[in-house]
Amino acid sequence: MIVKKITLHHIRMPLKTPFSNSLTTVTERDLILVEAEDEEGRTGWGECVVFTSPWYTEETVGTAWHVIGDFLVPLLLDRPLEHPSEIPDRFAPIRRHPMAKAALEGAIWDLWCRYRGLSLARALGGSRDRIVAGAAVGSADPATMLEEIRLRVEEGYRRIKVKIKPGADVEVLEPIRAEFPALPLMADANSAYTLEDLDHLKYLDRFGLLMIEQPLDADDIVDHAKLQAELSTPVCLDESLQSFGDVRQALELGSCRVVNIKPGRVGGLTEAKRIHDHCRKRGIPVWCGGMLESGVGRAQNIALASLEGFTLPGDLSASDRYWERDLIRPEVTVENGTLSVPLNLPGIGFEVDRDRLREARLNKRTWEA
């Protein structure tokens, strides 16, 4: 396969409801869609899940636009490729920038699958045709949080994740547990605590959480190992794991008992699958994290989560939880608390809605061989 043309689309879409965590509140979502075209005019789509500012990890829309355009596109354009799994080696001369790399790699996976008439889910080794939906709730205060959880539970979501931080953890979890004692529930701190909070974090054990996600620093795995040794609640790492190597080391140290896999955070689907395989061999459960994606990124996550090692529900929700109108057709829906995996449709299994794309687009740039 030869990639002849690559187009970046900078998109901005308002979220239906603001999404708050310990660090920031997201009200509108900027992202970059990557469109890759081969010599026969087939197209594949990828999504770059960066934010406008570096609050989550260090990449931004600006850094990704620069790194994709100036460094990654020249490594792909007009250079024959047998399989998308060759891309990490191709990109190896460029340090880090996992979200920039993942966006391009995702577009090539979709394109290659369409070229081969194969679904992305099957190409990655997935076999499940339905996966359990999970909702992440980031409301501004504990009362609104509880109200939103009631709605999500009524809609059928079978796992709820809430955002916590000091001063809004027990306050959030206590009323939820009072009303939903058996709900599969977890909490994501986005690195709001330090080891000085150890006693307080131990107190949270009583809420029977599935796991606590990224309690400590975004680049720490040492303190997390100390914390995990003291907690009965499993620790799950998100921000701290930006590559296969990070995951390998974290598991060796005992920094977590669960791994959140986001293709964007770890540099793409090939690396995500490698992490999945590694964890599966070691009996470490993984789940697919969300980044408030548009339909393109969501479709990719659904394909990934159809792999067998994804034994825990992810941040995988319906399009209409985020958007008035998504960028794909059909939109992603939840039925009986599950999402359908398009195992027998080519590529990501969804089509980009070009009218919606034009409407939401701020900027566009094309490279041609």
Ligand SMILES: O=C(O)CCC(=O)c1ccccc1C(=O)O
């Ligand atoms: O529903 C979603 O897409 C994800 C929710 C979420 O928690 C999140 C969203 C954006 C950036 C980081 C995170 C996170 O997992 O920390």
Ligand SMILES: [Mg+2]
């Ligand atoms: Mg997280």
